[in-house]
Amino acid sequence: MAFTLYDAFVPTVRQLLDAVPGVISKAEQHVADSGCSDAELIEARLADDMWALPWHIRSCWVHSGYALDQLTGTEFTPDFTRIPESWDSMRAMIAEASEQLAAATPEQVNDIANREIDFVLGGETRFTLPGERFLLGFNLPNFQFHATTFxxxxxxxxxxxxxxDYMGNPAGPMFRQR
Structure with a gap:
């Protein structure tokens, strides 16, 4: 059985993305139960030189559904303009990424594999990788880092x-947990 780029990327990312709304709900419940404020959690970061909580949701979005949209061409330019500011806007961003992944076909994703992709930041190409390495060696590790950091x-x-809570349903989004 052949293992495709689609098989390696989409189900894994969807599994973790589908778990995020439950994590957000537990964060909201913690605010209600503990007396801490939404802002205390939303503004939290692991270290002073790291991004706050919403940036990690943005990065999950960038390195999943947004990445697939970007990689229909030959450039990947991260979007730094959309930063969710509330639990609901975080959920909406994750839902958008989930919808983009659900709509992606194996043919569309596998077509990326041999295309050269330029990583463009600030209008400057920083590096170029084959699409397969771009998804599996750049986007997937970034996605997992930011999901874990969140x-x-x-x-x-x-x-x-x-x-x-982090892993979600290991059987994937098409299977129901018992």
Whole structure:
């Protein structure tokens, strides 16, 4: 059985994306139960030189659904303009990414594999990679880093989360958990 670029990228990202709304709900419940404010969580960061919580949702969006849209061409330019400012706007951004991934066909994603992709930042090409390496060696690790950091910030702030909250349904979005 052949393992495609679509198989390697889309189901894994969808699994983790589909878990994020539950993590957000637990964060909101923690605010209600603990007396901390939404701002205390939303403005939290792991270290002073790291981005605050909403940036990690933005980065999950950038390195998943947005990436697939960008990679229909030959350039990837991250979007730094859309930063969610509330739990609902975080959910909306994750929902948009999930919808983009759900709409992606294996043919569309696999077509990216051999295309040369330029990473453009500030109008300047920083590096070029084959599409397969761009998705698996750049976007996927970035996505996983930011999904993990989002989870870690909330855990650090006392939100009662487990590994299962982070992982979601390992069978994937098409299968129901028992």
């Amino acid at each position: 989870y870690d910030i909330l855990r650090m702030k006392g939100v009662p989360l487990s590994k299962r």
